[in-house]
Amino acid sequence: MDRTMCTVQIKGESRSYEVGTPYLKIAEDYQEKYAHSIVLVNLNGNRLQELNRTLEQDCQLDFVTTAEQSGHETYRRSMSFLLVKAVHGVCGHENVERVRIHFSVSKGYYCTVEGNVTVDEAFLEKVTERMHKLCEAKLPIEKRSVRTGEAVELFHRHGMYDKEKLFEYRRVSSVNIYKIKAFEDYYYGYMVPDTSYLKYFSLHLYDEGFVLQMPTAEEPEKVPSFKPHEKLFQVLKQSVTWGDIQDIETVGALNDRITKENMQEAVLVQEAHQERQIGEIAKQIAERPDVKIVLIAGPSSSGKTTFSHRLSIQLRVNGLKPHPIAVDNYFVDREKTPKDENGNYNFECLEAIDIVRFNKDMKALLNGEEVYLPIFNFKTGKRMESTKPKKLESQDILVIEGIHCLNPKLTEMLDDSSKFKIYISALTQLNIDEHNRIPSTDGRLIRRIVRDARTRGTSASGTIAMWKSVRNGEEKNIFPFQEEADVMFNSSLLYELAVLKQYVEPLLFGVDKNSPEYAEAKRLLKFFDYFVGIGTEFIPTNSLLREFIGGGCFQV
Numbered sequence: 001m002d003r004t005m006c007t008v009q010i011k012g013e014s015r016s017y018e019v020g021t022p023y024l025k026i027a028e029d030y031q032e033k034y035a036h037s038i039v040l041v042n043l044n045g046n047r048l049q050e051l052n053r054t055l056e057q058d059c060q061l062d063f064v065t066t067a068e069q070s071g072h073e074t075y076r077r078s079m080s081f082l083l084v085k086a087v088h089g090v091c092g093h094e095n096v097e098r099v100r101i102h103f104s105v106s107k108g109y110y111c112t113v114e115g116n117v118t119v120d121e122a123f124l125e126k127v128t129e130r131m132h133k134l135c136e137a138k139l140p141i142e143k144r145s146v147r148t149g150e151a152v153e154l155f156h157r158h159g160m161y162d163k164e165k166l167f168e169y170r171r172v173s174s175v176n177i178y179k180i181k182a183f184e185d186y187y188y189g190y191m192v193p194d195t196s197y198l199k200y201f202s203l204h205l206y207d208e209g210f211v212l213q214m215p216t217a218e219e220p221e222k223v224p225s226f227k228p229h230e231k232l233f234q235v236l237k238q239s240v241t242w243g244d245i246q247d248i249e250t251v252g253a254l255n256d257r258i259t260k261e262n263m264q265e266a267v268l269v270q271e272a273h274q275e276r277q278i279g280e281i282a283k284q285i286a287e288r289p290d291v292k293i294v295l296i297a298g299p300s301s302s303g304k305t306t307f308s309h310r311l312s313i314q315l316r317v318n319g320l321k322p323h324p325i326a327v328d329n330y331f332v333d334r335e336k337t338p339k340d341e342n343g344n345y346n347f348e349c350l351e352a353i354d355i356v357r358f359n360k361d362m363k364a365l366l367n368g369e370e371v372y373l374p375i376f377n378f379k380t381g382k383r384m385e386s387t388k389p390k391k392l393e394s395q396d397i398l399v400i401e402g403i404h405c406l407n408p409k410l411t412e413m414l415d416d417s418s419k420f421k422i423y424i425s426a427l428t429q430l431n432i433d434e435h436n437r438i439p440s441t442d443g444r445l446i447r448r449i450v451r452d453a454r455t456r457g458t459s460a461s462g463t464i465a466m467w468k469s470v471r472n473g474e475e476k477n478i479f480p481f482q483e484e485a486d487v488m489f490n491s492s493l494l495y496e497l498a499v500l501k502q503y504v505e506p507l508l509f510g511v512d513k514n515s516p517e518y519a520e521a522k523r524l525l526k527f528f529d530y531f532v533g534i535g536t537e538f539i540p541t542n543s544l545l546r547e548f549i550g551g552g553c554f555q556v
Helices: 023-033 068-093 120-136 148-157 159-167 231-245 252-261 263-287 304-317 353-364 440-455 459-479 478-482 497-507 519-528
Strands: 005-010 014-018 038-043 047-050 059-065 094-107 108-115 141-147 176-178 182-187 202-206 210-214 293-295 323-327 372-378 382-385 396-401 419-426 487-490
Touching: 005 023, 005 176, 014 023, 023 382, 023 396, 038 068, 038 159, 047 519, 059 068, 068 094, 068 108, 068 120, 068 176, 068 182, 094 210, 094 231, 108 497, 120 202, 148 176, 159 252, 202 419, 231 487, 252 263, 252 372, 252 497, 263 304, 263 419, 263 487, 293 304, 304 396, 304 419, 353 396, 419 478, 440 459, 440 497, 440 519, 459 478, 459 497, 459 519, 478 497
Parallel strands: 005 059, 293 396, 293 419, 323 396, 419 487
Antiparallel strands: 005 014, 038 047, 038 059, 094 108, 108 210, 141 176, 176 182, 202 210, 372 382
16 A cells, blocks of 8 residues: 555545645646635545645545635635735834724725824825735745744734733643744634735725725625725724723733633623613613604624613613514414525515515504504414504504514505614624634624524534524625614623633534534634633623523513
8 A cells, every 4th residue: 555645535536646745736736626716625524724734644625715604714814914914014013013903894804003104095005015016926824833932922022912912821832823924923713825815805094094805705806895884883993992991902801801800890891881872772762752663683693682671671761661572473474485595484584574464563553553463373384363452652662673674675664753773783892812803793603502502402513504594694684774773782792702601612512523513613612712711690680691691681
């Protein structure tokens, strides 16, 4: 048996390569069979690896392109590295205190630069030119492993104090450092092999910084037009400012607070901040006597149910009597539900709701009539009529929750002046460090894994497997209408990932190593290595977090 050769299964065929062959070389042999750039390899169906790694044994290889989520994130992460290097190259290391990559805006990242730097059009032109030159140079993105203590010293020398603080809490013995020429940095996740992969981007001046605009997974070779959502941006910016004020900008800062200061006070401050925001929303509603319908929408695991309960309490404080109504009770009978491209019932499309009946009932309530509202039986897939009629009095107000609540078509027969629209989402304001974001979708996925295991008995594998479908539904039915909202509410709490750690880790460890969801479970487990965990003893029973971990005072 020739031990210098390996048999590799790729796209149903077998080929032989020498031991030590870089995956990049194998990818080049197959690139023409793929419509988009190959950026990663999936080893034996459950282990993602960078293309600079080498072949060591017989295996099955599946190539990952920029059109797949993990490949798309690899592109965006590598582009962030290219941006940071270019900014330092244009401005000089001595003039740049920090490049901060904050959050998503218009399919890109909102960034700011701290130091002796003026961010204007001339600055962006220079950075853009530098990035293109780096791309054309096809510079290798190299990785080296260093001792954790050495990494802490390195980041201190480079003035990357967020990373220095982060790695003071790492228990692993080594850290992977990436390098483009002499410029070194740390990134959480995989990278492309060299800078030539990073062709597609644009920079746009915005607010106090700029946006690094990048392609989507749906169109990996096209940079979309710059279309920021101003309301969402302001909520995200306010959340970052709040984190800065609390001195909890990053995971390292949170860990410092947990280990060195009064965490009970930090938890109560976060909760009080949210309660004040909810109270302010209720006050806005009460100050508009024409408003009779509050519409609440948001993506999965945003805490909509708990939020609606807490808002209802604040509405009562303001002299109103809220009546909760779930749009889900207006589902059409199951056999009339539209089906998706795979032949499965599509419960997330607007056509799954009996819009005519919903509008008829709401209009009748607003006219002071008695109405028998429907109740949907999810076991039988049929609607039933309630036995007790509902009638609104002068101080009564409807609080309606559902994924389509911001879509004008849902309430097309109702007077716009009677509506107050609220968009709620868990917009993670905490980042790993100044260059590594925590995507809001990760925060919501973690919440959902914990809640689904507790309330539905769903495994982490099951929740991860359905997440792509959930996200696709949000892109179609929720996000396009978020700017319709009168107000936006961020339900994320600065401390929550430190709490969720103890709940989600056992669930993620339970994901089978041979399952398609293992790579994602492994990624999330690595992510939680950054956090020092905390208990739940300080968390109030009305906290939005209780919707996911349990122990709350509301029936959710």
